[in-house]
Amino acid sequence: MDYQDPPLEKALQGDEEAFASLVDRYQGPVYNLCYRMLGDSNEAEEAAQETFLRAYLGIKRYDRAKSFSTWLLSIAAHYCIDRLRRRKMTLVPFDTLSYEEIADPLPGPESLLNFHEQQQQVRALLDVLNPTDRAIVVMYYWQDMSNNEIAQALNLTVSAVKSRLHRARIEMARVWRKDSNPNPTQEVIRYESRTL
Amino acid sequence: MNHEPYESWLFTVESLTADQSQALKGHLETCEACQKLEAIWNEAETLLRNASPAYPTPGFTARWLIRLASRRSIEQQKKMRRLTWWFFAFAATSAMVFFLLSMMQVIPIFNSPVDFFIGGIYLLSSTVSMTNALQELVATLTRVIIQAIPPYWLAGLFSMAGLLCLLWIVLLRKLLLPRRILS
Numbered sequence: 001m002d003y004q005d006p007p008l009e010k011a012l013q014g015d016e017e018a019f020a021s022l023v024d025r026y027q028g029p030v031y032n033l034c035y036r037m038l039g040d041s042n043e044a045e046e047a048a049q050e051t052f053l054r055a056y057l058g059i060k061r062y063d064r065a066k067s068f069s070t071w072l073l074s075i076a077a078h079y080c081i082d083r084l085r086r087r088k089m090t091l092v093p094f095d096t097l098s099y100e101e102i103a104d105p106l107p108g109p110e111s112l113l114n115f116h117e118q119q120q121q122v123r124a125l126l127d128v129l130n131p132t133d134r135a136i137v138v139m140y141y142w143q144d145m146s147n148n149e150i151a152q153a154l155n156l157t158v159s160a161v162k163s164r165l166h167r168a169r170i171e172m173a174r175v176w177r178k179d180s181n182p183n184p185t186q187e188v189i190r191y192e193s194r195t196l
Numbered sequence: 197m198n199h200e201p202y203e204s205w206l207f208t209v210e211s212l213t214a215d216q217s218q219a220l221k222g223h224l225e226t227c228e229a230c231q232k233l234e235a236i237w238n239e240a241e242t243l244l245r246n247a248s249p250a251y252p253t254p255g256f257t258a259r260w261l262i263r264l265a266s267r268r269s270i271e272q273q274k275k276m277r278r279l280t281w282w283f284f285a286f287a288a289t290s291a292m293v294f295f296l297l298s299m300m301q302v303i304p305i306f307n308s309p310v311d312f313f314i315g316g317i318y319l320l321s322s323t324v325s326m327t328n329a330l331q332e333l334v335a336t337l338t339r340v341i342i343q344a345i346p347p348y349w350l351a352g353l354f355s356m357a358g359l360l361c362l363l364w365i366v367l368l369r370k371l372l373l374p375r376r377i378l379s
Contacts (some may be wrong), residue, residue, distance in 0.1 A: 023256070023257045032250050041250070047261075066378050166208060
């Protein structure tokens with residue numbers, strides 16, 4: 001609940017400048033969610049811009065009882081889920097998407113290499129998840145949202161969020177196992193083929 | 197070896213009770229597969245937790261403002277196009293209604309042209325006779341007025357009317373012409 005927030009109050013009255021200050025404030029979380037969901041910096045920029053535009057044009061629909069950031073992230077997540085579903089139709093391989101234009105917080109060639117390697121590993125983990133599960137994982141790990149907030153943002157029940165997160169973790173562990181341990185022991189193979 | 201419910205506990209979002217934690221710990225000490233699974237998941241989760249958040253390139257808000265202006269312009273164009281279509285539809289409907297009404301008037305001509313022409317001739321002759329009557333009335337009134345009002349009064353009235361016309365033209369020019377801007 002974002003009571004007593006002057007820029008938000010002004011933005012709710014239709015003040016464009018006040019809304020621009022909200023864009024300034026929330027651009028990081030919204031962009032990060034879009035980037036983790038879509039895996040491409042250009043698409044993430046497009047999605048984040050569209051999210052703020054939709055929020056601005058639909059500000060009258062904002063329910064003051066809920067947190068503004070949750071509402072924004074909800075718009076972003078639904079937009080990205082739709083994009084991913086459309087992308088599925090056009091069959092764009094996830095690996096072919098570029099990530100050269102990510103704003104790198106760490107300077108230097110070595111750190112840049114580590115950063116890109118880390119991004120690639122994260123992307124490989126998220127790639128196996130369906131769009132809704134991906135949104136749940138991103139909100140849980142990067143936005144520090146509670147199960148309740150995630151449920152609210154994605155129009156799901158709390159138990160659905162929990163079970164989807166549980167399933168997503170199993171999926172990600174399966175992918176990580178494949179990447180980190182290409183030759184597992186027979187016991188592990190038997191067990192994992194049954195459980196994962 | 198039975199791995200349930202330990203495998204589920206490894207990935208659960210809920211926090212485990214003390215008994216469950218103890219049981220899981222005991223199982224992990226004896227089960228190589230679950231140990232491996234726990235290590236795998238810990239590595240993956242550490243990666244997720246430590247992955248630095250992505251940020252947009254600088255100037256995001258400025259780009260958004262440009263996009264908003266562009267979207268508004270597109271919306272305005274759409275609105276104008278919609279209005280044009282509405283106007284066109286209204287004009288087309290009016291034309292259609294006018295055409296139908298005209299047809300309703302014209303159809304009797306084709307049914308009985310003689311009646312229509314007789315009616316027309318009657319209308320024409322009555323208009324001519326009415327015009328003549330009006331002309332005579334105006335002439336009689338003018339004669340009466342000229343005889344009743346003295347000539348110097350008439351001259352005064354016409355001069356006053358002329359002056360009022362002149363004043364009206366001057367005022368009109370003064371009010372309607374754009375003011376000269378002095379530098």
